[in-house]
Amino acid sequence: MHNDPASTATAVLHRVGGPANVVSVAHCMTRLRLTLADPAAVDEEGLRALPGVLGVVSDGPTRQVVLGPGVVDEVTAEVEARVAAAGRPEPAATRPGERTTPVRTAVRRVANVFVPLIPALIGCGILSGVNGLLLNTGLLPALTPALSAIAAAFLALIAVFVGHNTAKEFGGTPVLGGAVAAVVVYPGVAKVTAFGTHLAPGQGGVLGALAAALLATRVEKWVRGRVPDALDVLLTPTVTVLVSGLVTLYGLMYTAGAVATAVGTAANWLLATAGAAAGLLLGGLFLPLVMLGLHQALIPVHTTLIEQQGYTVLLPLLAMAGAGQVGAALAVYVRLRHDASLPTLSLRTTIRSALPAGLLGVGEPLIYGVSLPLGRPFLTACAGGAAGGAFVGFFAMLGTKVGATAIGPSGWALFPLLTGNRGAGAAVAVYGGGLLTGYLVGFLATYVFGFPRRPRVGAPA
Structure with missing residues (x-):
């Protein structure tokens, strides 16, 4: 196995058509994710045979190169540096002849929104567990309020990060996606009445934030294509935030909240009534999902349950x-x-x-x-x-x-x-x-x- 991240990065890039063939670079805990301008240029067998490469998952224009924890961070940094030096080619999605299913494309894009949030979820989750242990044992009472704030702050504002990443992934302005998604968690929404009831801060959670940012991206593109260039800097962000924010308040938060509640209710019901069968099915099918990279589709469900319960x-x-x-x-x-x-x-x-x-x-x-x-x-x-x-x-x-x-x-x-x-x-x-x-x-x-x-x-x- 290569111990030198630079050598591994060079070898991987050589077999995917060179740095100039890479449209975007990302990674999760174990996989380097490369979106390619021309997937036909990939030497699949050579890539799989590289020392240090544990596997390759092909999904249309994307190649997920399994490198393992720790190694993937270092190799990704080397790959990003080489790709940045080579310049950015035409996105693969605009080229004809790409073959991928809508489901796998949607899973990949949702993963690109949520996977970057996992390190913060892990760190805050561990701190939350430590804080709970300290509270239960009565140790370090002066420290627990600080730990509680540190552990809970990210989850309280996760909607903003989801909105930012969603807009970035779907071609909008990231800060506008974050601004609209921030409406979901703003305490002042408690004064807003929708469908005959007052909204609650956080209602809809990450699902509401995802929907709000998607809408903001669509509105932004629509407005930008219709206003004069001289007024773009003023009108586009204003109309985007206004229209998307109103729809979020008077529709998306309520709807996403109902969906999120249904997810939590369904999970609890499933385990209470058919837990053994559900566990048998989920535990038995998860390895194939990991092999195909489809397990990332469950991240919004996990995050919703963590927010709720x-x-x-x-x-x-x-x-x-x-x-x-x-x-x-x-x-x-x-x-x-x-x-x-x-x-x-x-x-x-x-x-x-x-x-x-x-x-x-x-x-x-x-x-x-x-x-x-x-x-x-x-x-x-x-x-x-x-x-x-x-x-x-x-x-x-x-x-x-x-x-x-x-x-x-x-x-x-x-x-x-x-x-x-x-x-x-x-x-x-x-x-x-x-x-x-x-x-x-x-x-x-x-x-x-x-x-x-x-x-x-x-x-x-």
Whole structure:
């Protein structure tokens, strides 16, 4: 694996058609996301074969290059510097012949809005957990008000950041998107009556902010195309904020609030009445979603639940997929312990290096380096995730909900963020039991069913 981010950046850019072929650069916790002007210029096989590249997800003009946590930040910085020096080409979306589904395009764009917010959600979520621990134990009472303010401030104003990123992603002026979205959380909206009731600050949450900023972007483009250039600087921002702000107050906040309430009600109902089945389904299907990059579509749902209830009950269920993956990888390692062939020794080395990340909830190294190339272990890993999800969901049916105060981490890294309706202790116990169940079922399913015949390492079994 390349230890030099500069070398990795150079190699990746060479295989995607060079810096001049890159329209935009972004990254999440593990993936470098490149939007390309000409996807046909990509050397797919060469890109996948690069040392340090754990996998590649192709989605129309976008390539998601899986590099792993930590490494991706450094490589992204190097890629951004080279792309900036090369200049910006014509956006891929304007070129003919691109093939991508509307659903995947929408998921990618929503991810571009919310993924940059994850580091702040993680940091504030951990501080919130620490503050709760201090409050419960009575320690450092002089510090808890400050910690509470620091932990809660970002979430209280997250609508502004969502609005800013939405306008930026959809071609509007970011600050105008943020200005209109700020209406959602402004305390003065309590004096506004819509649909016969007073609005509440924050009503509609991130969904309202997203809708408000999308509207602002459309209004801005419409106005800018119709006013004289001499008046653009005065009229465009004024009309954009006025029209979008009024529609937000007298329509979007109420509607988005109803949708957000429905999301929370549906999640609670699902876990209370069919928690085991829901956990089985969510835990079992999450690895394929991660593999395709579609898991980012759930970020607005998680964020809405955190805004409403203080935690998302879905993330602990989905995190069980990583447990199944770890169990499956361990079974592969054990089953191949007597095979001294070079490909097997290389695979066992990959498992040893990827397991720590897997235990901390970063599943891509094990997905692309181990289970997916072997074929059947990927399916048995999904079975382990389904079992862990069913375990956590079963306890939800019994009245013990497990939630995460932030999104991003999973595996062992999620423990500091756990809470629930019966306190952090019960949440930690149930979540830990789910992880053990996922490890065990993933291991046993892979050990027994993952190798019906001697596998060919590097190819589907």
